[in-house]
Amino acid sequence: MSKVVARPLITVYNEKAEASGSTVQLPAVFRAPIRPDIVSFVQQQMSMNRRHPYCVSEKAGHQTSAESWGTGRAVARIPRVRGGGTHRSGQGAYGNMCRGGRMFAPTKIWRRWHRKINVNQKRYALCSAIAASGIPSLVMSKGHLINDVPEMPLVVSDKVQEYNKTKQAVVLLRRLRAWTDVQKVYKTRRFRAGKGKMRNRRRTSKLGPLIIYGKDQGLTKAFRNIPGVSLISVNKLNLMKLAPGGHVGRFCIWTESAFQRLNALYGTWRQKSKLKSDYNLPQPIMTGTDLSRLLKSDEIQKVIRRPRQMVRRASVKRNPLTNMRALMKLNPYSAVIKKSAAKVAEARKKNKEALLEKKRQASATKKVAA
Amino acid sequence: MTMYILIIVWSIINKSFCSYKVNTKTQRFCRNEYNLTGLCNRSACPLANSQYATVREEDGNCFLYMKTVERSGFPRNMWEKVKLSKSLEKALRQINEYLIYWPGFIKQKCKQRLLKISQYLIRMRKLRLRRQKKLVPIQRKQERRERRREEKALVAARLDSAIEKELLERLKRGTYGDIYNFPQVAFNKALEEEEDAEVNMEGEDYGEDEENEGEEAEEEIDEELEKELEEESENEEIEYVEADSDLERELESESDMEDIEPKATTSVKDNTRRKPRLEIEYETETLSKNAKRTV
Numbered sequence: 029m030s031k032v033v034a035r036p037l038i039t040v041y042n043e044k045a046e047a048s049g050s051t052v053q054l055p056a057v058f059r060a061p062i063r064p065d066i067v068s069f070v071q072q073q074m075s076m077n078r079r080h081p082y083c084v085s086e087k088a089g090h091q092t093s094a095e096s097w098g099t100g101r102a103v104a105r106i107p108r109v110r111g112g113g114t115h116r117s118g119q120g121a122y123g124n125m126c127r128g129g130r131m132f133a134p135t136k137i138w139r140r141w142h143r144k145i146n147v148n149q150k151r152y153a154l155c156s157a158i159a160a161s162g163i164p165s166l167v168m169s170k171g172h173l174i175n176d177v178p179e180m181p182l183v184v185s186d187k188v189q190e191y192n193k194t195k196q197a198v199v200l201l202r203r204l205r206a207w208t209d210v211q212k213v214y215k216t217r218r219f220r221a222g223k224g225k226m227r228n229r230r231r232t233s234k235l236g237p238l239i240i241y242g243k244d245q246g247l248t249k250a251f252r253n254i255p256g257v258s259l260i261s262v263n264k265l266n267l268m269k270l271a272p273g274g275h276v277g278r279f280c281i282w283t284e285s286a287f288q289r290l291n292a293l294y295g296t297w298r299q300k301s302k303l304k305s306d307y308n309l310p311q312p313i314m315t316g317t318d319l320s321r322l323l324k325s326d327e328i329q330k331v332i333r334r335p336r337q338m339v340r341r342a343s344v345k346r347n348p349l350t351n352m353r354a355l356m357k358l359n360p361y362s363a364v365i366k367k368s369a370a371k372v373a374e375a376r377k378k379n380k381e382a383l384l385e386k387k388r389q390a391s392a393t394k395k396v397a398a
Numbered sequence: 399m400t401m402y403i404l405i406i407v408w409s410i411i412n413k414s415f416c417s418y419k420v421n422t423k424t425q426r427f428c429r430n431e432y433n434l435t436g437l438c439n440r441s442a443c444p445l446a447n448s449q450y451a452t453v454r455e456e457d458g459n460c461f462l463y464m465k466t467v468e469r470s471g472f473p474r475n476m477w478e479k480v481k482l483s484k485s486l487e488k489a490l491r492q493i494n495e496y497l498i499y500w501p502g503f504i505k506q507k508c509k510q511r512l513l514k515i516s517q518y519l520i521r522m523r524k525l526r527l528r529r530q531k532k533l534v535p536i537q538r539k540q541e542r543r544e545r546r547r548e549e550k551a552l553v554a555a556r557l558d559s560a561i562e563k564e565l566l567e568r569l570k571r572g573t574y575g576d577i578y579n580f581p582q583v584a585f586n587k588a589l590e591e592e593e594d595a596e597v598n599m600e601g602e603d604y605g606e607d608e609e610n611e612g613e614e615a616e617e618e619i620d621e622e623l624e625k626e627l628e629e630e631s632e633n634e635e636i637e638y639v640e641a642d643s644d645l646e647r648e649l650e651s652e653s654d655m656e657d658i659e660p661k662a663t664t665s666v667k668d669n670t671r672r673k674p675r676l677e678i679e680y681e682t683e684t685l686s687k688n689a690k691r692t693v
Binding site: 036062064163164165166168169170171174175176177178179180205275276277317318321 | 401402403404405406407409410411414415416417418445446470471472473474476
């Protein structure tokens, strides 16, 4: 599956940080999918691989012939040291709770120190890390000060590989506006918090730019004394340097030959890698990730149903027993009933009145008569 | 393709790490200098939006910064800077012109931001015209120290005695001419001093001078009292001359008792009595007095 991605031309900068005129097309690695989860996982696994085994002595806590005194001696039943004549005699032994006893679960040397990581995973992580190093936003969010850098990714001419004086290296970094990143390193030099201080990890600082070269013709010696600057060869790209701490986006400065080698190393999607047997760049899971564009596309629009445009509003419940309208809604005949009932009531009333009238008249006439 | 990148950028910034993100209990802030609202949101993040604009203020001038997709790969030239006019109306129209087809959120926020900035600039200008109050914090330890030192200095200066000396000197020099308003306490003090001085020097005139000086040291007594004193002295002169020894001893004892309170009543009489006496027999008395005192 070929991927149509925009791969612009990157200008190569000379020692004075001016466009030297030559350009390199962006290697396909820089358009590989960025998977911070894979990078984080692989980096974690890799960092386990440089551990030194440690454990407590096998014999620790067991170099006694202690035996429990059993019950009936008004003491706890842990094994106690035999013999007499010293403080040690009669003291508890062997247990993790005892002084001078063996610890709980003594650390063993056959702990699984190193981790095996699938080659493809390692390569995936590396591709992601390289791709992320080409995105200025990610490099900035990692904390590198690249506000004035001319271009990302930053490619310098091969002349730099012949540097052998640190002075030249510093001048180059200044011209490229990468010196602020190095200054940041200077400012953050401090002592480590914790016991690492007495374990040969006394000083810490932030990291500065990473210089990736094709051929070392003195370059390493020139740059290595600058604090924060790391150097690696293209052929030996290291995830621990490209994504330190498991976070992608280290500020990388490439030399031209290094930059051009990337296509051969990792391949483009059209072509397999030349230097790695049977390897091609990782395929993204989705080629089109713009959600809004997807939703508007014909294929999807054809299949989805119409949107429900009905607006349901909350209505107030009216009591039919008191509210005439509500009653009518439920039982339209109720109007008729009511009307007729009203008529009947009226008729009755009239009759009653008439009767009364009659009675009154009758009594009146009677009176008159009498 | 860029959309895809931005989605990834935002998912990383949002869920993972962003160096500009600051978390508080209620809100997420963005410390990026180009952020429009100062909050960390999908719509307000300058890193996660390819098309973005802000209004920033520099030395009283407002600038409109714009960022577009085309320049996203070149951090140095990414932000286009436009100077806005100083009048708010014109500046708003300028914003409308530059951000004409931009999303409504950004237009709205830019204008709001411009409004706020212009408001605080006005306020700043007004403040500068008024008297500026400078807040100076109180240094507790220093205040405490200074207060104590002031007290000590006050005690060390001994203002009373200095004033006394000064006034006495002035009397000596004669700057006051002839004044007879002598406060009792000062008079007694002066008398004592005279006694001591006379032991050393033996001078009638000197004694008189000292009297006068001592009396003038503290002007407390009213003129009326002083007049009475003078009258009494004139009257009593005759009487006291007759009974010397007894009265002198009484006076001595009284003068010995001169600590604080009894002075008020007795010292008046003493002053008047002693005036005439000093000339003749005082010396012997002082000698004896001293002898008593030493014992």
